[in-house]
Amino acid sequence: MKGYWSIVWKRFKQNKLAVVGLCIVIFLFMIAICAPLIANNKPYILIYKNKLYFPILFEYNEFSGFDFKKIEGFKIFPPIPYSYSEYDLNAVVLPPSAKHILGTDEQGRDLAARMLYGTRVSIFVGFVAVFIYVTIGIIIGALAGFYGGWVDIIISRIIEIVMCFPTFFLILTILALWGQSLLNVMIVIGITGWTGIARIVRGEFFKLREQDFVMASKALGARDYWIIFKHILPNAMAPVMVSATFGIASTILIESSLSFLGFGVQPPTPSWGDILSQSRDFIDFAWWLTLIPGFAIFITITSYNLVGEGLQDALDPKQYR
Amino acid sequence: MKYYILKRILIIVPTFIGITFITYLMIRLAPGDYTSLRAGVEGELKAGSLSKEIFEQEKKLYGLDKPVIVGYADWFYKTVKLDFGSSRKDGRKVISHIADALPITLALNILSIIIVYIISIPLGIYSSIKKDTLQDRIISLTLFLLYSLPSFWVALLLLKYLSGGDYLNLFPLGGLYSDWFDQLNLFQKGMDILWHLILPVVTLTYGGFAFLSRYTRATMLDVINQQYIITARAKGLSEKKVLFVHAFRNSLIPLLTLMATMLPGLLGGSVIVESIFSIPGMGMLAFESILSRDIPIIMAITSISAFLTLIGIFLADIMYAIADPRIRLEAKQ
């Protein structure tokens, strides 16, 4: 298996656009992890009353309630000295300026800080939701594809049932049932999106189970789940990976759309779709509230799609004949 | 073959029941029901309207106090007789709500599909001819970028910059008709509606070009390299004839199969596009009825959409079976 994936990686690297996409994805990942370091209203270093507080200040509780910008002392702030929820009713809906690089929203919250923390929501939702539905899809598709017969008939009907539900409607109803939260959005996208993966895996299993190596394993007395997970599945992973990558892109889109409609994360968690929906009130003059989050969603989705494309091309045997 | 078809048709019934029952179950289990909306609206309650007594009385009237199974059986029995019931909100028949919203959504979707096909197929064929050249790459990249644009953002931008007069005033701000609609003659009425539909259709179509043109390109490439094409060329047929008559025709079958799977999508309106452009289509109908727990409408939309999806899958499978003899043989076993 090692040889196979290193060949795929070599082919992937040849596709410059895909590599650009991958770099952007990694960059966004880094931002998501480092967001509290880049945008925070607590300083890195503070020398206050002759005591040094370092490295990161948000662990010290004796400062709860303090406004760090007003403390007397030597302090070094992160590049964006605002948190994503810190509001300022005197700085409402301001265009980008030296004080607020990307401007402020309708509560005076710094847009740059909210955008950075927004990457966490997108990426978190993307990966967790896709992880959930890939797992479900693989298990169900493998069962259907390996055993065939009655198992397949029942499972195929279940797949049809789930496919028949208009996704959005299902998501809205489930969110109504369980309440709106980041976790529920991820779970709900996860349990409505597995059908595509299941069909792919099922198809692959149909193709592969007639192969020699499977017959050999069976002859040797290997148990079913061993064959499924150790032998067939690794060979079926390729199209699953491609679908999963595109899935992350579409999950990010779904989460943005849900937040845009008001059904996504709870306030004050920043989500790009939510920022866009708030911008509608000010659409005639607050261009930064409309253009910047929309552009961010666009770039994120594009990069995931580029990676998916690259992966698809790299895995496609026909292209490199 | 006939046995295969019969088997498939029979399975549609339990699947349909499964889908509609689960839908009904979820709506009944969801917290809140139509009676909540009678108490007030949008953050304001009429003083004194929140009382258990009121809620209990109303629940009884709407049949919401019956157990889920009974409620579902009631609905199923009426629906089989094609009586979809009346909307909780205004008492009008569900059929007339759907009759109002469906043509709009159908028009939008059919227009979009037509435009996607008209633009994507020639692009796909062109790309396949110019495989791997700069043109091919540019087309591919552009369509790809279009595909990645979030539609609600595009809709907002289109509305802001192209309509209403803040910047340009080429298009209306939304809705389906202008105010002076009644004064127009038939042809002008048609044009007016089309004018209102342009921006929504653009929003709905631009994302579809990528997939279909890529698909066309791929199938054309597959077919171009086949033996019979080489034969046709060897026979001296003009390039145009080779392309359009032979190659294109053979890539039609997968394209048509694709259309069958789009059948259920025809009825689903996009909630986001409809809400931004104020278009009262099926998407808004479904969305609002979920929010207001208007059970008769929700069940009607779900059953129609489920029915069509099942038919669509069925037809697609049939077409695959016709096109690919291997499947037919397997089914016989």
Added chain:
Amino acid sequence: MITSHKRLYYIILLLSIILSSCTRFESVRDPYTLYIHISAEPGHLNPITSNEAIASSINAYIYETLLDRDYDTLELKPQLATKWEISSDKLHYRFYLKKNIYWSDGKPFTADDIIYSFNVIKDPKVANAPLKVYYIDVKSVKKITPYIVEFTYARPYFLALEICGSIPIVPKHIFDDGTDFNTHKNNRFPVGTGPYKFVTWNTGKTIELVVNDRYWGPKPDIKRIVYKIIPEPNVALQMLKKGELDVMALRPIQWVRQTNSKHFQESFYKFMYYQPYYNYIGWNARNPLFKDKNVRKALTMLINRQAILDSLLFGLGTVVTGPFYIHDKYYNHDIQPLPYNPVKAKEILHRAGFSDSNGDGILDKNGVAFKFTLTIASASKFAERLATILKEDFAKVGIQMDINRYEWAVFVNKVDKRDFDAVTLGWSLSWEGDPYQLWHSSQVKAGSNFCYFVNAEADEIIEKARKEFDVDKRIAMYRRFHEIIHDEQPYTFLYCTPALVAVSKRFDNVIVHKRGLNYTEWKVKQ
């Protein structure tokens, strides 16, 4: 094959056909038609089964009641009744009906219509539970003569006259035809005795009324009213500016930023007037955190109500302190709102036993941290903004507040089940109300007293006031009640926000009364 010349020709032909139909039309507008904006379409217009404010506002010009409220004094005055008599035991209310009043289809209005309407209201098969509860104490309505009716009330109640006098009346000859009242076809084709009669309903587009020639009163100048349904506020504002609308309720941001041009000022009046309403944060007193009234007071003092009003609502509104409409006679203007004072609030919390004993930055008492959830409805943008601001402010003093936003149906369900710690809501009040349903301890389990406000003195006042027919005595009682509420802080009262309405200057005699605007008195400028 079509040659390229011919192809070009056909394309040009097609384009010119299309372009020729693109004439910009100016709607031919009749100056005697009034175009009013409504943001949502009512379900139907039956005054007995409808619960929607928008339906009532339209029905106000179609249907009439025995008594009406004067636009300026807010006192009850005759509309379909000429006079009334109240028995000395305050249980019998006799109304003398005007003669020669006709429904807009020509049939005469008589006591039969009132009897019929009353029976419909009490009918268990009719979906009008809120009205049933409102009329629960009206035991019977008797027809004495075709033009005299008598209501019998179950107990002496100062609102009885109003309740009886405002009974919605529908024409018996139209509705009593054996079909189901809930889905009757005239629910979407109302027939009334009022100054306007219904003409047509274009679903999703307009509802149109025209002057009722058979109206018994003075004929209004405006001959037609067209209600235009436009859900998107931006679109509606554009239409107002283009002259396609004459009346529109503006949102605060539109009032402040988008309606100040010279052209707008010249073409439109802008009216700001208050209506009976207030919004609040309700603290669930069953939650151990909020049991102590001092804690509730401290919480109120942590909220900078004026600053929030000035920025989120552009200063359009007033901070209120009690459970009455601020311009109501019962409102106690001597009571000052608790000041915004986080330092003092912290002291109060400290004295109530809250301190950060484990150093985690969150106040606690007896091992329980001061954490709670604020429940808001997703339809209310204001609630969301308020909640995020409060979260930040409370965090600074060591209170952790989480936000739970629900869609409306779920939200009402949660409030009804009392499944919340704190909630943000608004009450839309009537012109003359009785605090019983919201504040009496009997309403705690099943009524609208979902914050578990229980106070013996308040209960006593409410019960006595219901039977008090002397207005001045009642005013004194209710003002004392306001004091109690202020002391207890079961809610943190927020604001009364005004209606913001733009009206086209092509009308004269547009006066803002206490009750609001009255289209029937407007005159079209020549």
